[in-house]
Amino acid sequence: MIALRFDDLKQYSDVLRSRNGSAVTVRFIEPRDAEELQNYFRSLSTRSRYNRFLGAMSELPQNVLDHFIHVGERDEFSVVATMKIDGFETIVGEARYAFHAGTESLEFGLSIDDRWQGQGIGAALLKNLECRAAAFGAERLVGDTLRSNDAMIGLARKSGYSFAPNSDDWKLVRFEKHIDIAPKDIPCASWRLAAASRHLATVPLAG
Ligand SMILES: CC(C)(COP(=O)(O)OP(=O)(O)OC[C@H]1O[C@@H](n2cnc3c(N)ncnc32)[C@H](O)[C@@H]1OP(=O)(O)O)[C@@H](O)C(=O)NCCC(=O)NCCS
Secondary structure, X not given: OOEEOHHHHHHHXXXXXXXXXXXXXXXXXXXXXXXXXXXXXXXXXXXXXXXXXXXXXXXXXXXXXXXXXXXXXXXXXXXXXXEEEOXXXXXXEEEEEEEEHXXXXXXXXXXXXXXXXXXXXXXXXXHHHHHHHHHHOOOEEEEEEEOOOHHHHHHHHHOOOEEEEOXXXXXXXXXXXXXXXXXXXXXXXXXXXXXXXXXXXXXXXXX
């Protein structure tokens, strides 16, 4: 179990770089982000939303939005990738991941704003998720995507994932990667901190 300080989630932020060197901050979603997050999903192209949620969805249903903004419940977490655009911190991507202790795996899904796709942000965010998974002590990262989703399959392939059919749904393909980062080498600053604070933090995430 990892415990986080919910009164100061900002300390678990990381700064990544897009392909052209622009700063992209990855941080946990907070309740104040609810409206902007919903607007982010509404503004995705129909195709991106379909690919993200494996089916048609115009916006997040309220109960799903509630899960998104309450990080840590049931070992499920949501992060946003933000950039300073015209002076405002703006959501340009998001990821949601769940730690499954039984299989020591971290399962995830992610999206990048259509206007910011193709600039290396998805690859950087995926790398950051690998780090977060390592901090949990997870051995594998896993995800499912539609067989028709060339972008996600291309991203996973380039990031070193292997592929297998999804036994429950023929329309999906499962991608998976073994994590070989030793806990002491965890490269994301935020999650070194989180891992180190396991026994010190005040609010437990689960259990
Ligand atoms: C999949 C997704 C997250 C990729 O993010 P991105 O920021 O555009 O990807 P990047 O720019 O980091 O690309 C990294 C690599 O992914 C692959 N890739 C990205 N877009 C691709 C495309 N349209 N077709 C094929 N490969 C693609 C390439 O190998 C690319 O490396 P390269 O540019 O050096 O060739 C983005 O397309 C997206 O949000 N799609 C909609 C939501 C979705 O499908 N989510 C996945 C559900 S699990």
